Amino acid sequence: DSGVTQTPKHLITATGQRVTLRCSPRSGDLSVYWYQQSLDQGLQFLIQYYNGEERAKGNILERFSAQQFPDLHSELNLSSLELGDSALYFCASSSENFNEQFFGPGTRLTVL
């Protein structure tokens, strides 16, 4: 157990809908990272927050947005969902060194 929690574990929804994925980092970690893992694309970095501020942005679509709240939990919002958005979404957290990331168990999103 990495200490990072993600909810929900599974999510099934329809195209065009909007969903919110939630992540709680390890106790004391200020950085949160979001990743998408699909069979054909591997693990793709989406975005990183540090203590509530956006720090780095990867290949995150405009339909996706994220935020980190004062209690350090983070949410990833996915809107206007498409079939291709079906994937495993991982959250990770790290301490101030930004490098050693601890990954959560992931949320499996299925868009029908």
Added chain:
Amino acid sequence: EDQVTQSPEALRLQEGESSSLNCSYTVSGLRGLFWYRQDPGKGPEFLFTLYSAGEEKEKERLKATLTKKESFLHITAPKPEDSATYLCAVRDNFNKFYFGSGTKLNVKP
């Protein structure tokens, strides 16, 4: 463009048969190279961070090394419990992370 390439895609070893996994990278300003292990249906598990060419790190049967263009993950006398997908990633000057597609290792008893 920053990218990470891992080889081989899959590797089958007999228990005790040592081997190496390769990770080659191109990145604008390497701020760290990382190795992770991922079991099916689970999140990646951190193994090592390497920062500069010539650096080496060890953990049990695993040893990671780094040159200016690539990294190797050496597995000495592997056991069946070492079976997993091994992922390599780099962090660039802009704090972005790029992962390779992984090497799926299968160690037979």
